[in-house]
Amino acid sequence: MSEEATVDRLTDQLSKYLDTSRINQVRRAYYYAEQAHEGQKRRSGEPYITHPLAVAHILADLRLDHQSLMAAMLHDVIEDTGIPKDALSEQFGDPVADLVDGVSKLTQIEFRTRAEAQAENFQKMTLAMARDIRVILVKLADRLHNMRTLGPLPYEKRQRIATETLDIYAPIANRLGMHSVCTELEDLGFASLYPMRSKYISQAVNKLRGSHQEIIEEIRGRLEEKLTDKELPGRILGREKHLNSIYNKMKFKQKSFHEIMDVYAFRIITESEDDCYRILGAVHSLYKPLPGRFKDYIAMPKANGYQSLHTTLFGMHVNIEIQIRTEEMEQIANNGIAAHWMYKNDQSAVSLVNQNRVDRWVKGLMEMRERADDSLEFIEHVKVDLFPDEIYVFTPKGKILELPGGATAVDFAYAIHTDIGNACVACRINRNLASLSQTLQSGQTVEIITAPGARPNPAWLSFVVTGKARSSIRHVLKNQRKTESVELGKTLLKRSLSGFGRNLSDVSKSQTEAVVNHNQVASFDDLLSEIGLGNRMAYLVARQLVSGEESEEDKARQENISQTVVPSGRSPVTIRGTEGLLVRFANCCKPIPGDPVVGVMDTGHGMVIHSDTCSRIPDGGDPQHRLTHLKWAKDISDEFSVELRVELERQRGVIAEVANAVAVADGNIERINVEEQNAHLSIVSLVVHVNGRRHLARVMRRVRNIRAVTHISRVRY
Template identity: 80%
Template structure:
């Protein structure tokens, strides 16, 4: 972006617009300027300039991007609703519904006070998402507004400069990058960096200028050889040097641990040509001039980046230095610099490049809307989105050959959710390049990924430890929250029914009024929420049962007083468990209960029920606390496997461990872990952790192991 001329006027803007807008539209922009000038009469900026200089400067930034006349009118009027009290309806009458909507959208994106800066940014981002979904031009006007504010930040107080710079680097620059607006993005980043770290910015800037002067000869020599090669082959192309930006240099030094000279010893050029065919021909020409570095070639023309960026990238080795070259067409150059803003310049042409760019932006905004609906609050939403704002992309294929771009480090689970939320939720396995692969393995560009789903499958909470895309993370969390709500309701209802049976009642005996009265007494909004609290372990089923009975029969004091005697009955009414109840039923690691063991349930506040063996030393011993335990019984037809630990004492012999493992396998057991401890020269102790589906199965496994001649003693371990 060029530096602004001193004291620009609406007429200098009109001259700028005459290059791509007709006279009637330029007059509409003029009319918006005079309306805004009148509305802001008497208002000044911190610099002392009349306030109208700001809207005019924002419009000039958009004019450089060659945006349409409605966006320019909205830029002129973007502070009118907020700062002058003129209503949206008045703007609609004067300038039409579209312009009024744009102005209203931009006004709603302005900063409002929240409890914390993080929350303010997150809330703003949610608003931006809604605004972008309605009209992408809203964010373009807002980005231009932010750019001019960053250019004139010097008049602000230090604290405000810091806050605005952080917000620019955290939110606005990444959005500009995601929309493919490279020129605007790099200026926002450099201005943010300069205001946050003035000394570091000054030092790097000085070092760059010094180095550029001493390298001038090498740069001119390389450019001369490239131009000579293009002329020799008869290829059209203009060669321009690429400047490295201060914020980019600083980030590479900080995060990639590179020295300043390592970064600056790479010479970067861009070759702009006429057609896609010429791009590939020029690639061949430069590769014949200097040797390409293996693994450093990227074809973003065949596979564009997520923000629509297209170019050929290659790194060459010549004249004892590395030379980075980007090759692209004029149209690709314009779109690389201005991204989605280029849409209005090319909208009358049939531009396939623009169509791809527009479609990708639409998909991204749609994805943001989905995440916004699933997130519980604005901070969770922005946590999911920030990952997607800096995608270091990998490109993978579906079995039908469709290309999907994902952030670097993405896994098959991210891929599954990128296709559709339902496919992600039902994903059980994957094939990578036709071979079964792990769901947690990071994908590489060029791989073909096939997702295997199963009816009734559901997301695994462990996936949250390795997924990287915001969509996958938000979808998994959303599903697990809903699952937890459903499971806590079912478990709470089961526990309450069991407690009520001890009082000689059923849940159906109580009216809706009675239930609501008890819910209100416990300060929860509904009886279902009260049941969820019981299921999560926040409340005791016995107490809620007593409140229901007391509430219905105030007169039957004797029966209620004798409730403690009746509770003995409730011990015989056990809750049946299958072992597959989901998130709210866990099996204690201390005693590792398996089907067939007598078991008790202990409520763990917020996490549901933990199942212990009834002889476990961790269970409370005094009668008052044992009264709070839930008596459980196992369902008859359990097919699931449970973890159990065995301790085997045996004579040391060659191949005896293999015999033990074989014995477990013959009894259909599954060894998870094996650990051998040396006791003395003659005896060893083997600790086995294996999976069985109940006590009978365990007895069969132990019998097989006991039959091995070298085995002296075998016991089940309970910690």
């Protein structure tokens, strides 16, 4: 068939829903693209123009508007022919040029890796999506045709494109409710990655379908008869199981092929929402429903706008899955956001709700993009967020929120608002206090308890599942870490300057700038941050600020930054025990207020506080300070962990006595463990929370007074 005939066929297709003037604009875009791609061939040997034309056909099947179809014709012009965006704007208008530019890759930039190039291109497309959602529809149609014609490409390129499709584009199609595009992308990706598995499953499905044809027809006949008896309108369709779906169920749900295929699936399409519920009653009177297998996605639509009634029945010795929906719900189930253009004239409620859901999703993508440090982190968050399964939970005021399966109260808090997530300290699930890490279930009511000044806990990153929560937590922790490293760096620098008899305020601005330039950092705050993180020595920077010069000896010390020792004659730095992410207490000696302590700079991670007698403090022969003398503030009220070793005679109930003694002394047991025991003696390891040495002495005295206790000591490594 000639290209002219193909564009004529497209014209016939468009005439069903577009007027003549708009069809002529699409044809003009086709001829422009044909001229631009003159002489270019696809890997298969076909003229290149066959690809844009096929993409336009896919969008025409979705009944998209004329500007989307024009962009489909022109989508490779900027990238492959050197025609600039301005030329397209002049010929076809800004909206079409913006769509084409949004789909075009960043070919003019050199990337270090293919993953970085993929991430940057996806980020660029996301920005364009935020302005016009049609960008992703053109891209999905482009990807669908490329997947249909992967055959002639080299093996490695096929594998890479198929993996990218399954990781990103099929889940996006699912997120946008475009079921038909999603399932085709998944099956094509599966066939490309695992050709033999795809072939065997396909053959098994065809063989099984032939042998089950009689049962299928009998069930369909009974359903049709029931609808006729009840005078209910509805057409009954068989529902195909897709190869990728079958494979994933076999792989991840550990089901056999016959277990999956012994379920007979039908879809009943009717006229109104009311008819859906009446048909549900009719099929339940025909076959017995399986308990717990009914889902009402009409009253509570999925996050991508999908609506339908799902029920599973048991009849004729087999399970029968039935989906019941209206014609409009069927269109939205198959085409998702693309169905918005089908119903654009009447602006139906279902279509508008679907549009709002997509707008919320794109807005969430933009928030994640703003918080991510780079495009690779952004694409990681997006992949995490493309979950197929949703749960539905309620706010205390009855508003429904959709979250991915496995979501926690922290995910819920960030879904409401970023500020609520950041200030979250506790939660109630169904009015009962619960752990923030508890996995939520559909139908639960979740209430978030916040506190002013609260900050995200780094441990949250181990259990949150939404991209928004993950990116928000990381963003706050990065800013917190930066602020704390600057403050710690300033404290250490002031202390080092005092050794030279100078204050930070005495140093001139020009001298500060000279030292900043000499150390090749962007600003003085960045230099302080480097000191706070342990990447630079405060003493050396102080000496540069005082003298304006750096000796060869200083340079050698900066390069060998692990050298340690405490300089004499310096005032110690005061610590409160609540300094944040960059001041940590060593697990080996577990220092507490009252212990003589020193700070050891841990390159890139800030300061670790040890008891000054700890065996794990680094030795140092260089008299210039990686160790920092510290003193405790007087008004510390926080609790600190201490490990105790208790030797006691074995008696009934003695462990309870020890626990009671700790409680009477206002201590709190974090962990208790019996390490050794024989017929007469036991050795118990206790980790206790105390607020200082005096408190610890009180706890130890109480435990020592127990008659069965023979010895108690504090454990230091």
